[in-house]
Amino acid sequence: MDHINDDIILDKILAGDNSQYKILINKYKDYAFTLAYNILNHREEAEEAAQDSFVKAFRHLPKFNRKAKFSTWLYKIVTNTAITYCRKQKVKKEDIDRIAGIGEVPVSELELADRKKFIRRALALLNEQDRSVISLFYLKELSLEEIAEVTGIKGNLVKVKLHRARKKLAKYMKLILQEEALIL
Incomplete structure (x- = not known):
């Protein structure tokens, strides 16, 4: 429509x-x-x-x-x-070395505003293409085919890049949350 x-x-x-x-x-x-x-x-x-x-x-x-x-x-x-x-x-981009290897805070303890802040920080650590693929898939809810068309990435490579970008994002989120736990 x-x-x-x-x-x-x-x-x-x-x-x-x-x-x-x-x-x-x-x-x-x-x-x-x-x-x-x-x-x-x-x-x-x-x-x-x-x-x-x-x-x-x-x-x-x-x-x-x-x-x-x-x-x-x-x-x-x-x-x-x-x-x-x-x-x-x-x-x-933020220096990844600055946020390496420390304790852990469960996501459930964070308020919504804090979650958004941490997600933005983690997204900022991704390279341009990974950030774009994640944004198009989760925020814009585009299909893999539409993402391929928008980004120029060929065929099944979009699915692979999305999977890898998700893993990186999860890793960065964990590091950021660990860093925040030390500050608290």
Whole structure:
């Protein structure tokens, strides 16, 4: 249903109804920001990358062939834009050595806000591609095929990369939680 609605909106935009841009932006702005944020781990840069992604999408809208859903095409643009920002800005990752090998705190003891903070920290430790695959699968709920299309990763390799990224994320979460246990 959303795919059909997007097609109708896109047809109106291509026919010259610029008011429809706002509808698409409002529909996808949170997803675009979240995806960019999960790659960049920096609010202002993520907002900028999301905005730039919409500009690129609208500039290239006549070239969109509609074989894929608009959302998949937009996610690919956002991912590529955020990765470009990441490379240009040389976003610093946390030093993994700093959080190596200490005690353990069960996740059940953490409040929801703390869980989100720890997950964001762990995501920041992943490389760009792993972070992107995790975000697309869990936050955007894209299928493996859609992730392959967005990221350009071939076939079953998406499943392998997702599995490895999950293992890394779990490892980093454990290390971060162990570090927090020492501070407490």
